[in-house]
Every structure is written in structure tokens, then in C-alpha cells.
Amino acid sequence: MAHQNSRDVDSFMEGLKKRNPHENEFHQAVREVATSVIPFVNENVRYRDEQIFERMTEPDRIVIFRVTWVDDEGRIRANRAWRVQFNNAIGAYKGGLRFHPSVTQSVLKFLGFEQTFKNSLTGLPMGGAKGGSNFNPRGKSDREVMRFCQSLMTELHRHIGENTDVPAGDIGVGAREIGYLFGQYKRLENEFVGTITGKGLAFGGSAGRTEATGHGCVYFGNHVLEAAGESMQGRTVGVSGSGNVALYAAQKATELGGKVITLSDSGGFIHDPDGIDAEKLAFVQDLKEVQRGRISAYADKYPAATFTADARPWAVPMQVALPCATQNELSLGDANTLIGNGVRLVCEGANMPTELDAVHALQSSGVLFGPAKAANAGGVAVSGMEQSQNAQRVSWSAQEVDEKLRGVMSDIHSQCVEYGGAEKAGDPVDYVKGANLAGFVKVADAMLSYGAV
Numbered sequence: 001m002a003h004q005n006s007r008d009v010d011s012f013m014e015g016l017k018k019r020n021p022h023e024n025e026f027h028q029a030v031r032e033v034a035t036s037v038i039p040f041v042n043e044n045v046r047y048r049d050e051q052i053f054e055r056m057t058e059p060d061r062i063v064i065f066r067v068t069w070v071d072d073e074g075r076i077r078a079n080r081a082w083r084v085q086f087n088n089a090i091g092a093y094k095g096g097l098r099f100h101p102s103v104t105q106s107v108l109k110f111l112g113f114e115q116t117f118k119n120s121l122t123g124l125p126m127g128g129a130k131g132g133s134n135f136n137p138r139g140k141s142d143r144e145v146m147r148f149c150q151s152l153m154t155e156l157h158r159h160i161g162e163n164t165d166v167p168a169g170d171i172g173v174g175a176r177e178i179g180y181l182f183g184q185y186k187r188l189e190n191e192f193v194g195t196i197t198g199k200g201l202a203f204g205g206s207a208g209r210t211e212a213t214g215h216g217c218v219y220f221g222n223h224v225l226e227a228a229g230e231s232m233q234g235r236t237v238g239v240s241g242s243g244n245v246a247l248y249a250a251q252k253a254t255e256l257g258g259k260v261i262t263l264s265d266s267g268g269f270i271h272d273p274d275g276i277d278a279e280k281l282a283f284v285q286d287l288k289e290v291q292r293g294r295i296s297a298y299a300d301k302y303p304a305a306t307f308t309a310d311a312r313p314w315a316v317p318m319q320v321a322l323p324c325a326t327q328n329e330l331s332l333g334d335a336n337t338l339i340g341n342g343v344r345l346v347c348e349g350a351n352m353p354t355e356l357d358a359v360h361a362l363q364s365s366g367v368l369f370g371p372a373k374a375a376n377a378g379g380v381a382v383s384g385m386e387q388s389q390n391a392q393r394v395s396w397s398a399q400e401v402d403e404k405l406r407g408v409m410s411d412i413h414s415q416c417v418e419y420g421g422a423e424k425a426g427d428p429v430d431y432v433k434g435a436n437l438a439g440f441v442k443v444a445d446a447m448l449s450y451g452a453v
């Protein structure tokens with residue numbers, strides 16, 4: 001049976017690659033899910049006969065458009081942008097916008113596909129989508145970013161809405177960009193509704209949204225450790241990245257008793273054996289958000305720390321690894337190094353940061369592994385809460401939001417245990433399988449209910 005399932009996965013992937021050539025990131029994301037879902041579908045004929053997984057891997061629609069804008073020198077510039085509306089079976093499309101030179105249709109399809117499962121796991125009525133542009137906001141003035149955002153929204157506004165598609169931020173799209181995007185949406189539509197999340201507190205944002213993905217990742221990781229009879233207390237923690245996800249994951253890991261020793265950016269990583277405490281995190285936050293500087297400045301400020309250029313932090317011995325930067329940042333070689341150094345938990349804060357063969361190596365070595373679609377769902381969960389607050393015209397306190405976030409991450413962990421639990425006594429929970437199946441079943445059941453649509 002296992003051999004037949006493997007052949008079915010390979011056959012499915014062969015067809016998907018023919019339909020979606022050269023989209024390697026999308027292929028990787030689908031294979032990771034297919035490995036869990038296809039054996040399950042083979043045992044449940046109602047899903048198989050209705051071609052549910054085949055339909056689930058085809059986006060509802062993809063909108064592609066040009067964004068023309070004027071730089072500070074008066075030159076006309078043009079970028080490409082997309083909105084991938086992947087699946088709205090359980091609610092309006094929901095997913096971030098990413099501005100980065102690496103953005104392609106393949107990247108956005110993988111992110112939208114993952115978002116469908118992630119949003120399902122939250123228990124909130126949100127479908128999956130993703131969008132963005134190959135525009136690079138780094139080095140651009142505020143006025144240039146404003147003009148780009150306004151031009152992008154001039155086209156995008158006709159494809160989104162509070163009951164249709166609700167974008168949010170992602171890499172390259174922070175508070176500044178969300179403000180410009182929402183301002184232009186409001187201007188064009190002449191209405192003030194919660195069509196974009198991640199907004200500032202002054203205009204409809206939710207307390208705790210900025211922190212949610214990082215905090216949620218650590219809450220989930222701590223649940224995984226506790227289920228194994230352990231905890232974050234006293235662990236050395238390596239974090240990659242230095243954006244919101246990384247900084248707030250580091251913050252929460254420290255609050256739960258961990259000792260965070262690394263952060264990184266595209267230029268390299270810092271290692272601080274003394275630990276990155278609250279004061280040091282505040283320095284990094286100001287460095288990245290206000291000064292827009294590089295992580296190397298940390299080693300200048302704190303002499304006990306070292307900076308390693310053009311490298312990721314996974315060679316540093318650590319007991320908990322939190323990859324919070326970007327996709328495919330943790331390779332098989334990195335995984336083997338982590339295993340050799342005694343890592344106990346890898347919990348994904350970024351989207352698909354671990355290559356597929358690295359995931360298999362970690363799991364087969366007994367390392368606890370928290371997959372992104374479960375571990376980083378806290379951000380979109382609080383985005384969903386922001387939608388609820390906007391619809392009700394209320395604002396919840398940071399304490400209320402954090403309490404709800406803790407509940408969501410606990411529920412996600414329970415779903416993963418239910419669907420990925422041990423088949424025989426003594427086996428570990430397979431959190432990858434659990435997240436995939438739990439996310440799949442809810443969306444699949446909704447699709448079955450609609451018939452052939």
C-alpha cells in the first residue's frame with residue numbers, strides 16, 4: 001500500500017508539473033501536502049471520486065497586471081504585480097502582499113496554496129490567497145513607495161473587498177505600505193471597511209497584529225515541546241531573520257525562558273552567546289524599522305557578539321531553531337548540522353523555510369518539527385480578528401487578542417495531534433501530516449457541499 005501511495009503521489013506531481021511548468025516553489029509546496037493527503041484520499045472515496053485534491057491545487061483565478069509609477073527623478077518605472085485567489089471554499093480570500101525582487105507567480109502560488117490550509121487550521125472563515133510585486137521597497141524614498149502603492153491599488157481595488165478578498169502585509173509590506181495601500185483603497189471606493197488588515201491602530205488595526213506571527217510560532221512550538229514532556233525554559237534558541245516575525249518570536253521565546261542567541265538578515269547573521277535580551281531586541285527593532293540598517297551593526301554595538309557575513313545561523317549549536325526569514329533558507333546540509341549539534345525542535349516562523357529533504361531528515365532523526373502552515377498561522381488568525389473588530393466597530397485590548405491567539409494556537413496543535421497522532425504506542429506525532437490533513441478536510445468538505453463549482 002505504501003508503495004502504491006508513493007506511485008500515486010509521483011503520478012499526481014507529474015501531471016501538476018506539466019500544467020505548471022518551471023514553478024519549482026509551487027511544486028515543492030504541493031508535493032509536501034500531497035505526500036500526506038493522497039494516501040488519505042485513497043482511503044476516502046468521496047474525496048477521490050470528486051477530484052477534490054486536483055481541484056484544490058488549481059487556483060480559482062490569477063490576476064496579473066502592470067504597475068506604472070514615477071520615481072523621484074521623474075522617470076517612469078514599471079513593475080509586475082499579481083493577486084492569486086486560490087480557494088474561497090470556507091470564506092473570502094485572505095492572504096498577504098509581498099514586495100520583493102524574488103516575487104514570481106510560482107512563489108505566490110505556493111504561498112496562496114499554503115495559505116488555504118493555514119487559514120483552515122485557524123478555525124476562522126477565511127479562504128486562501130496571496131499577492132505582491134517584484135518591486136523592491138529597499139532604498140526607495142517614502143514618496144516613491146507611496147506612488148507605487150497608490151498605482152498598484154488603483155488596479156487591485158477592483159478585485160478585492162471585505163466580502164471578496166482581504167489582503168494584508170508580508171515581506172516588504174509593513175506599516176508604511178499598508179497605510180498607503182489602504183488610503184488609496186478608501187479614496188477609490190469611498191468607504192471605510194476592513195478590506196485590508198495589518199492597519200495602524202489609528203485607523204482600524206488590531207492590537208497584537210504586529211506581534212502575532214512570531215508570538216504564535218513560539219506558542220505552537222512550546223505546545224509541541226510540552227506534548228513531549230519538555231518546555232522552552234532553559235533552551236538555547238536560534239532565530240533567523242530580523243523582521244517582525246523574527247523579533248517577536250525572539251521576544252516570546254525569551255519570555256518563556258529561552259535564551260535567544262542569533263538573528264540574521266540578507267547580509268549574514270549575528271551570534272550573541274550572552275543572549276539577546278529585551279534591551280538588545282529593542283536596539284534591533286530600532287535598527288531595522290527606524291534606521292533601516294543592517295544586522296551587522298549589532299556586533300558593533302555589543303562586542304560579545306560576532307557577525308558572519310553571507311551565511312545563515314544554523315551552524316551555531318542550538319536546541320530550538322526558529323527559521324523566520326524566508327522560504328528554503330534551511331537546507332539538508334543545515335538540517336544535518338542542526339541534528340549533529342543536538343537540536344530538539346525546529347518550528348517554522350516563515351513560509352516553507354525548510355527544504356523538503358531537510359524536513360524528512362529532521363523527522364527521521366527524531367527532531368520535533370512544527371510546519372509553517374500550523375506554526376505561523378497566528379498572524380492570519382489575528383488578521384481575521386481584525387476583520388471581526390472592523391465589522392463590529394469595536395477594538396479589543398492587547399490582552400484580549402493575545403488570549404484569543406493562545407486559544408487558536410492551542411486548537412491548531414490539538415488538530416495536528418488528532419490527524420497526525422501516533423499509529424502505534426511510542427510513535428511521535430507527525431505534525432506535518434496532522435497539519436496537512438486537518439487543513440485539507442475542512443476545505444474539502446466545503447467543496448463537496450458546493451458540487452461541481
